[in-house]
Amino acid sequence: MIKRWTLYLIILITISAFAGCSNNNDPLEVFQHYCKAWEDMNYKNIYEIVSAENQQELTEENFVKAYELFYEGIQAEEIRIDLSDDEIVEEGDTAKIPFTVQVKIPEGTLTFSSSMEATRSAEGTWAILWDFPLIWEDLEAGDNITRSWSKPTRGEIYDRNGSSLAHNGFVIQIGMVPGRLGNMRNEMISALADNFNLSEQYIQDRLALPWVGEDTFVDMIKVPMERLGDVRALYNRNPGVTYREIKERVYPYGASAAHLTGYMSYPTESELESLIPIGFTSDDKIGRTGLESYLNERLQGIPGLTIAIRSNDGKEKKILFEKETVHGENVTLNIDAPLQQKLYAQMAGESGMATVMDHQSGEILALVSAPAYDPNSFILGLSSSQYNQLENDENKPLLNRFANTYSPGSSFKPLTAAIGLDSGTVDLNDSINIQGAQWQPDDSWGNHFVTRVNEINGSIDMETAMIYSDNIYFANLALQIGDGTFQNMAENFGIGKSMALLYPIKTSQLANESTINNEVLLADTGYGQGEVLVNILTLPKAYSSFVNNGNVIEPVLIRDEGLAPTKVSAISSETADAVYKMLEKTISLPHATGYGAYISGKTLAGKTGTAEIPAPHDASIKEELGWFVVLDLDENTPYATAMMLENVKGKGGSGYTVSKVKAFIQSYTK
Numbered sequence: 001m002i003k004r005w006t007l008y009l010i011i012l013i014t015i016s017a018f019a020g021c022s023n024n025n026d027p028l029e030v031f032q033h034y035c036k037a038w039e040d041m042n043y044k045n046i047y048e049i050v051s052a053e054n055q056q057e058l059t060e061e062n063f064v065k066a067y068e069l070f071y072e073g074i075q076a077e078e079i080r081i082d083l084s085d086d087e088i089v090e091e092g093d094t095a096k097i098p099f100t101v102q103v104k105i106p107e108g109t110l111t112f113s114s115s116m117e118a119t120r121s122a123e124g125t126w127a128i129l130w131d132f133p134l135i136w137e138d139l140e141a142g143d144n145i146t147r148s149w150s151k152p153t154r155g156e157i158y159d160r161n162g163s164s165l166a167h168n169g170f171v172i173q174i175g176m177v178p179g180r181l182g183n184m185r186n187e188m189i190s191a192l193a194d195n196f197n198l199s200e201q202y203i204q205d206r207l208a209l210p211w212v213g214e215d216t217f218v219d220m221i222k223v224p225m226e227r228l229g230d231v232r233a234l235y236n237r238n239p240g241v242t243y244r245e246i247k248e249r250v251y252p253y254g255a256s257a258a259h260l261t262g263y264m265s266y267p268t269e270s271e272l273e274s275l276i277p278i279g280f281t282s283d284d285k286i287g288r289t290g291l292e293s294y295l296n297e298r299l300q301g302i303p304g305l306t307i308a309i310r311s312n313d314g315k316e317k318k319i320l321f322e323k324e325t326v327h328g329e330n331v332t333l334n335i336d337a338p339l340q341q342k343l344y345a346q347m348a349g350e351s352g353m354a355t356v357m358d359h360q361s362g363e364i365l366a367l368v369s370a371p372a373y374d375p376n377s378f379i380l381g382l383s384s385s386q387y388n389q390l391e392n393d394e395n396k397p398l399l400n401r402f403a404n405t406y407s408p409g410s411s412f413k414p415l416t417a418a419i420g421l422d423s424g425t426v427d428l429n430d431s432i433n434i435q436g437a438q439w440q441p442d443d444s445w446g447n448h449f450v451t452r453v454n455e456i457n458g459s460i461d462m463e464t465a466m467i468y469s470d471n472i473y474f475a476n477l478a479l480q481i482g483d484g485t486f487q488n489m490a491e492n493f494g495i496g497k498s499m500a501l502l503y504p505i506k507t508s509q510l511a512n513e514s515t516i517n518n519e520v521l522l523a524d525t526g527y528g529q530g531e532v533l534v535n536i537l538t539l540p541k542a543y544s545s546f547v548n549n550g551n552v553i554e555p556v557l558i559r560d561e562g563l564a565p566t567k568v569s570a571i572s573s574e575t576a577d578a579v580y581k582m583l584e585k586t587i588s589l590p591h592a593t594g595y596g597a598y599i600s601g602k603t604l605a606g607k608t609g610t611a612e613i614p615a616p617h618d619a620s621i622k623e624e625l626g627w628f629v630v631l632d633l634d635e636n637t638p639y640a641t642a643m644m645l646e647n648v649k650g651k652g653g654s655g656y657t658v659s660k661v662k663a664f665i666q667s668y669t670k
Contacts, residue, residue, distance in 0.1 A: 027095035027118040030126040034116060035081045035099075043067040050130040051119060070135050071103070073145025074307055074320065078104040084113055093120040094129075101136075106277060107305055110320055112137045136320075142312035145320075149279040152301025154249070155328030157261060157291060159337040160363075160559055166261045166292065169250035171222050171380060174231055174243045178207055179214030181240035188238045195230055196221050217242070222380040224250075248379050249285065249292075253337055255372040256344035259400040260335065262290020263375035279303025288378070289400075291331070294503055301328035332559040334363035339668060343641075344368045346664045352625075352645035352657075353401040357540040359631060359640040361565045362553035364537070369401040405506045405533035406644060409654070410453075410469045410593075411609030411627040412528030415542055417462055418579050419489040420477045422571040428578060431461040432476055439472045441479070441519075448520055450475040450527075453610070454593070466582040467592045469608065471527040478526025483516040486525065492570035493542040493552055495534075500566075501557050508534040528609055539629045540640035542570075546580040546605070547631055547638075549573040580605055583631070596658040597630060599665060606630030608654035624649040626657035630665070637668060 030049050037045035043064040047055070050063075058066075071079070079101065086098035098115040114137055117129040132139045157166040174196065181188055193200045198221060206218050223231070225245075234241040249264050251257065264285040267275055272282055280286075280303065287296035304325030309318040336356075343354050347370035356366040373390055382390075390398055420426045435457050438449040454468045465473030478486060490510050491497060498507045511531045516522045524530030537555045544553040550573045554566035571579075583605035587594040593608045609627035614620075626648035632639040641661055648656045 025125060027090060027097065027120075027126050030118050030128065031097045031099075031116055034128060038081060039079045041067075041071065041076070041079065046128075046130075049128055051127040052121075054128075054130045066132065066141075067135055070139065070145055073147065074103065074110065075105050075147070076103050077106065080104075084115075086115075094118065095126070105307075105321070107321060107323055110307075136309070138318050139309060140311070143309050143317065144312070146306075146308050146310050148306045148308070150304035150306070150325045151279070151284070152303055152325050152327045154301065155299040155330045157295075157299075158330065158332045159335045159340075160333065160365075161336065162332075163337045164250075164252055165257050165333065165335065165337060166249060166251055168247060169225070170245045171224055171248045171250070172228060172231055172243050173219050173222050173246050174241070175217045175219040176203070176207060177215060177217055177240050177242055178212065179240075180242075181238060184238045184240070188234070188241050191234055191237070192220065192241055195234065196223065196227075217244070222246070222248070224376060224380070250379070251375040253341060254374045254376060256341045256368070257335070257337070258290075258372040258375045259369040259402065260290055260333075260340075260367050261375060262292040262294075263288055263378040264292050265378060279305060285379075290375075291333075291503065295331055298331065299328045302326040333557055334358075334365060334559045335367065335557075336365045340366040340368065342366075342667045343664055344370060344372070346660045346667070347371075347643070347645070350645050350660070351395055351401075351647065352643065353536045354641070354643040355402065355536045355540060357537065357544070357553075357555055357640045357642075358638055359540065359544040359547055359553060360638045362541075362544070362556045363559070364555050364557045365639065367402055367536070367557070369399070369403075371395050371397040373397045401644075402536045403503070403505050405508055405535050405538075406625055407611035407613055408528040408532060408534045408539065409609035409611030409625065409627055410471070410528055411539055411607050411629050411642075412532055412534070413466060413469065413474050413526075413609075414546070414579050414583060414607050415490065415493055415495075416474050416477055416481075416486075416526045416528075417466060417582065418493075418545070418571050418575055419486060420462070420481055421578060422575040423481060423485050423489060425481045425485070426462065426477060428462055431459045431464075432473055433459045434472050434476075439475070445520055450523060463582050463585065466607070467586050467589060469586075469593045474527040475523035476526075478522050479519065481526075483522050486510070486522065487516060489570075492568070493545065494538060494554075495542075499535075499537060499541075499555060501537075501555065503557055505535050505537065508538040528611065536642055536644065539627075540642050543583075543606075543629055543631055543640055545570045546576045546583065547633065548576070550576040580631075583607055587630070593654075594628070594630075594658060596655050597628070597662045597665070599662065599669075602665070602669065603633040604630050604665070605633070608658060610648070610654040622649075623647060624653055626651075626654040628654060628657040628661045630661055632665065634669075639668075641665070 033049050034046060047060045047063045082100050084098040084100045089096045095118045096115045100113045103110045118126045119129050120126050132141055154168055156164060159165055189200050189203045193203060203220060206220060212218055231243045251261055265288040267286050287293035305323045306319060307321040308316050310316050339356060343356060343366045347354060350370055352370055354368045357364050437452045437455045440449050450472050452470055452472055456468050460470060460473050487510055495508050495510050499505060510525060516525060521530045525532055541552055541555055545551055550569055550571040551567040552570045586592045587597050587604045587606055594606050597604060606629050611625040612622045613625060615623045626645045629642045643657050643661050645657045
């Protein structure tokens with residue numbers, strides 16, 4: 001018997017002499033040759049040192065193939081052979097050398113222990129007495145390796161009350177079986193085409209495909225389960241028009257939550273490069289937009305894997321590796337689906353965005369972009385012409401507006417007021433006296449003037465300026481505050497800071513370069529023009545400070561039970577109370593700009609805003625964005641609602657948006 005330490009010494013001596021082919025005059029030398037060829041996955045070199053008897057039984061081609069089938073089957077990346085702790089036994093013309101094999105595969109490491117038996121010929125050379133278990137223990141001729149993936153169930157998306165926004169449901173796949181149509185073939189082709197917006201030529205072409213037989217189910221179109229009655233009516237006329245239910249992703253709230261949920265589609269070739277190694281295939285859809293995309297890893301789960309040896313009759317003999325399936329995580333949002341529907345309904349036919357946030361907890365109850373599309377249509381199958389129609393629609397239904405930023409106009413003025421009061425720049429009794437509709441401090445501004453929307457003259461204090469939405473007052477106030485103080489305190493409201501949402505919404509800004517670098521820009525910033533840009537959640541977040549003792553509440557989309565709302569102090573409670581009272585009068589007083597939202601018996605506080613922006617096709621033409629942000633103080637509906645509508649010029653400006661928001665408030669108050 002040769003001890004382990006003796007073997008190491010011998011191997012160190014023989015390694016220096018070993019290169020390529022050797023004389024194999026020692027069992028340890030042949031073992032070293034064997035290990036090197038195995039680790040290099042050079043199976044032809046192993047064949048060179050197996051016994052003559054083995055070579056007579058198995059050709060080199062079949063020998064190499066046996067190794068390749070196994071190690072390619074398990075996707076071996078690296079092989080390492082180590083001597084085991086057992087003793088090496090050499091008796092006469094035979095030797096047994098124990099070893100341990102470690103094989104690295106993409107999912108982990110496989111190991112087994114065995115021993116190599118060598119024999120000495122009459123000429124004194126040593127060779128391996130080979131059999132299939134030397135490839136892997138328990139392996140036999142005819143066995144093969146299977147890698148079986150177990151697909152996870154995709155997680156579903158729910159609203160706060162457990163209603164599904166995206167779930168794994170069923171759709172109807174309509175098809176035809178030619179042999180059942182009989183003499184009604186043409187009649188049923190026409191009926192199918194008329195009922196499901198297909199061309200008769202398309203149906204004829206499908207039926208003429210070379211793989212179609214008389215009893216073949218030829219799929220034509222997928223439709224939602226709501227169309228089952230229509231399909232059955234055709235089936236009752238002739239069973240040649242038939243259907244089957246298939247599993248698909250379903251979006252029950254359709255267009256109203258489209259930009260929030262997003263949709264799924266088949267992966268691209270480049271995406272498959274990372275998906276195939278972890279068990280997904282080209283048939284497995286992935287999140288393409290919205291939460292389906294941004295939460296894709298959480299939703300999709302991780303496929304399970306079983307690597308096993310199977311006999312040639314298909315029976316599983318031995319499991320080499322097993323990884324459990326991790327099903328996708330269900331995600332619950334703070335969204336209230338019926339409220340989401342009501343908000344979207346008020347924006348029908350309009351382009352814009354809107355949100356509802358609980359101003360006490362920060363929970364986002366609705367988040368809408370309009371117009372939208374039906375995400376189910378992407379699951380059921382859009383033709384290229386249908387997709388092009390969506391993409392080229394001048395109203396841009398594929399554009400997610402709530403993920404972008406826009407000029408807020410006068411809806412920004414409450415923040416300027418709060419900064420002015422809290423910094424001690426002004427108090428509620430301070431006023432300015434400016435006559436006329438336009439103003440500039442001196443002629444250094446050239447042709448740039450601040451223009452009043454409502455011409456008011458005489459002494460104007462902050463409350464009057466807020467109620468009448470006076471641009472000149474707030475331009476003056478911004479100049480008094482100064483750029484440094486304005487920027488620093490604007491950050492307290494979240495301006496310029498990204499939101500902690502699991503949804504990428506563009507960050508608001510005060511100026512393009514993060515610095516207000518001139519007096520004109522500072523003045524325009526004071527009334528929400530200039531370079532100020534906000535997303536739809538910026539203002540509800542900022543306005544929440546006016547009803548939370550000066551604390552802004554961070555908006556939260558994903559529902560996490562038991563977590564307290566995140567509050568950050570922005571202004572003093574005294575300042576918050578003062579601004580709130582002005583916003584309440586902006587709605588409750590008949591001559592105020594927000595009076596169109598007044599509802600008897602309802603306590604509301606808010607601010608309108610009309611922002612001028614250059615038209616996309618011609619910068620010399622000015623378009624208008626109409627904003628309205630309103631706080632509902634009812635304890636059962638503590639909502640901060642914000643809505644922005646595009647192209648309100650000629651419709652009444654921000655007053656048009658006010659009417660939409662009022663109708664929405666009345667719809668949820670019922």
